[in-house]
Amino acid sequence: MSEVGTRPQLTPLLSNETLARVERLRLHPNRRLTNRTRGEHSVGTGGATIDFADYRDYVAGDDIRYVDWNIFARLQRPYLKLYSHEEELHVVVILDASASMASEEKFNRAQELAAAFSTMALLGTERVSLFAGTSGG
Numbered sequence: 001m002s003e004v005g006t007r008p009q010l011t012p013l014l015s016n017e018t019l020a021r022v023e024r025l026r027l028h029p030n031r032r033l034t035n036r037t038r039g040e041h042s043v044g045t046g047g048a049t050i051d052f053a054d055y056r057d058y059v060a061g062d063d064i065r066y067v068d069w070n071i072f073a074r075l076q077r078p079y080l081k082l083y084s085h086e087e088e089l090h091v092v093v094i095l096d097a098s099a100s101m102a103s104e105e106k107f108n109r110a111q112e113l114a115a116a117f118s119t120m121a122l123l124g125t126e127r128v129s130l131f132a133g134t135s136g137g
Contacts, residue, residue, distance in 0.1 A: 013115040022116045026124055027089065051084040091121035095132040 014022065058067060058078035066080045093114045101107040114130060121128045 013112050014119070018112075018116070019119065022119050023123055025120050027091065027120055027126070053082045053084045055079045056082060089121070089124070089126040091117065091126050091128045093117050093128065093130045095130065096134075097132045098134040 055068065055071070056079065058080050062080055066082075067078045068081050071077075071079045095110055095114045097107070101110060118128045118130055
């Protein structure tokens, strides 16, 4: 009688030791080129979160919703409230699955690196997209 529902054994891409080392690493991008969704990375520009950052003088064209009306009442000059802005980083990992990666060891190493980078991003609460593909003509 054959066993029903048995699954093939899957081998992990990262060993427990490697996974422990990857957990201590973080992505620290210098430049942010993502959309303006909220995340945990602070950026230099102002934003619309609840974390107050600073005040600055009002200039023509600023959004009056951010004017601190209590300060205006005391000083008779408008000041804007600035809030810290956080962005979500979207990490895209592209895995080369072309014929040049035919060597099993080479492709396995590429899979391990893709898993390590993806794990680093996921532990930092970032979005991750992973694509594997061959070069097309």
